[in-house]
Amino acid sequence: MDKRYIPDKVEEKIYSLWEKSGFFNPDNLPKTKKLTKLKAKSFCIIMPPPNANGSLHIGHALFVTLEDIMIRFARMKGQKTLWLPGADHAGFETQVVFDKKLEKEGRSRFKMDRKKLWQEMYEFTQENKKTMENQLRKLGASCDWSREKFTLDPDIIKEVQHTFIKMHKEGLIYRGLRTVNWCVKHQTALSGLEVKRKEEKGKLYYMKYGPFTLATARPETKFGDTAIAVHPNDKRYKKYIGKEVEVQGLLGKFKIKVIADKAVDPEFGTGVIKVTPAHDPLDAEIGTRHNLEVKQVIDRYGKLNEHAGRYAGMKVMEAREKVVEDLKKKGLLVKVDENYTHNLAVCFKCERTLEPIPLPQWYVKTKPLAKPAIETIEKGKIKIIPTHRKKVILHWLKNIEDWNISRQIIWGIRIPAWICEKTNEAKSYKLTMGFHESVVPQIFKGKIATWRIRDHGFKKGDAVAFENSQEEKIFGHGTITKVEKLTVGTMNLKDKTHYATYKTRDELLRAFKKHNPDKNITLQTPVFAYHYTFKKANKLMKLKAISSSCPPIVSIEKPKQCPSCKSEKLSQDPDVFDTWFSSGQWPYLTLGFKNSGKHDKDFKDFYPTSVMETASDILFFWVARMIMMGIYRTKKLPFKNVYLHGLILDKDKQKMSKSKGNVINPLGVAEEYGTDAVRMALIAGNTPGRNSTISEDKIRGYRNFATKIWNITRFISMNYEEIKTKPVITPKDKKNLKQLEATKKKVTKHLEKFEFHRAAEITYHYIWHTFADKIIEETKPRLQNGDKKDKAAALETLITILTESIKMLHPFMPYATEEIFQHLQDLQGKKKKTLLIVEPW
């Protein structure tokens, strides 16, 4: 034996020994008699799948260690034990990582072909996944690789989509046009959980607004105001409630309604707010309550649109400055509060200000899903460790809001919904051209141009909808092919495009006058001739109906036609699911739950799973959703226990981050000090759910411990000889063995109660300060001077204690203990086994 324990020589060899044994796979585990006595016959942990967009960090090392301890403990006890590994495609997170990569290469996803981008990202994640798997192996993870899952495996995708369809059928999914949290950089909407708050010093502008003065932080959104709101009990403004007031704005005078809403705080500002339902979450709510018009003035690139008049095209901040400047010029700006701090909603990834804009998105109605989850947690059917988190999760569930699951990225599971293209066409007709009903038949007959006194602003190539002005129905659509500017006097009456209507110029003049009574029409009046192509609509549609569009069709397969308008032109919704919509279903999907009802055997054997061990910061993102969706789909809880671990901080209690340069790479330190040492350093002194610190000093300390048990073994080996005589066990031996039993009991108790730090510390302390420092020291004289029988007794006691000690320690320090166990078996000439399934425990 070497003088020291050298992890490098051992780890790879041992891991492959375990893998070859096949015992990571529960199907290969021996059926023990003990099993029948156990309360729970099986034990299962679904690994929180690491994101396949990088390599493992110290947090991963912590969860691997915690879960591996539980798994090894259960397996040694004789339970049918499964630890199912996986990887997460991590939708938006990976998209952000990949966007950065593209940026470095001078590329952008917005200029790439969807399929090609997807393929590249797929390869990127597969590469990362491979690296991560090897890293998990290095950390000693005794998981069943044969059952490994990826969130983009075809069967997973299918089942995720089935869940969406089922929820849709049952009214739990709806498509809503709402003000969403939009990230201008990433060009996607985010859910409420992905919104970060950042305190910012801004300005609060007080401006004249009709008879009021009101305060706003966003004057540039004023073009989207569709009401003024005050508190219903505010005496100052009571007389205005329900009335329309005239306001002098930057783009002229306009009239606006005053409403009363309790959301308005009379104490803040002047107690009056302008309501911009399109661009503020609170205003959107008020808008819904009062059925206000939603007027979008900011587009998805963060620029003002045509509703902003001369400010159109400006970016938000630019427009704000300009608007304030103009308000000042017009004397509409009362004052500016420069010391105004507020919590700005920013993108949790890029920290840029989020732009609330109205967009149609898919939502999950969460209240009906949360209800049974709340009941279950309240009844204590799920044990949450640490317990105080129970309150936190309950509070969140009780105040849950509907969940936007649409993401405008390509990396993820495509939403199985189809959009009627005809709808799209109609929608893209921002332009409509009205025709008197008497003219409509001529168009059907082939009339290919129209004369207009008014400049409609159409340009060549514009798509237009053709509307019957009297019926207000769209009867067709087409494209502008030519625009001519003429005058009434220069119009060619013989032009066949117009022949059927007017025979003389007088008749023409009269007709123009009739249709435009307020205008003074002469022969010199300009006339616009719009030439177009025409296609008849399949069905007459109200313009309103068109703009509200055919409802999307929810289906995995592409439907033959749109059930609303029978159009066969359908395209798939380009959006993908929020990653958590799929990972929220992870426990039952990985175990082979099937929509068809023909679940895999694993589902019967291992669901509900035993423990969900994960980071406490994804309690809402993941744990709460797994509980809701698990109950919804399987009618059972996805797991019986939730164990939440905290963050790993550096020795100065700082969060580890690449920019601070204080990151401890778990694989790096494992390389240097051995995996076992890193594992112990992560576990000892780490109470459930609390942040803990790690330093190289600490790891070094446990490396020393590995050396210690190694040298205990070496000492015993050096003194070993085959025991031939019947040993005479002394009372001291008996006492020592009793103490060992007591220690084992304590350790077991702590492991069962998820108190891993206690179990680890007790084991550590027993081995070093009781076994090595006391028992071995006391035994030394007996080994050297004692008679044969006494020596045999001493030796046997030592071997027993060592064997039991390494069993106890195995879940924590699997490599060194296994290596020692193998060595001990060699020494005693025993048949080789592995500690993985050694009994009893």
Next chain:
RNA sequence: GGGCGUUUAGCUCAGUGGUAGAGCGUUUCGUUGACAUCGAAAAGGUCACAGGUUCGAUCCCUGUAACGCCCACCA
């Protein structure tokens, strides 16, 4: 604005209704025939503060303070 957590040795943190614990660090001594990545020992704490319950409180209760975290629509 709500909620939660923490406060124990120089540092990092355990822990318990009955005289305070570990690791690291410090000091002294020992050991080179298991291990110097070692052993033996020592110093070091009004258990944040103020009340209360109790025979007894670091622990249970109430309040205060500091620090940290989470949630929340104050324009």
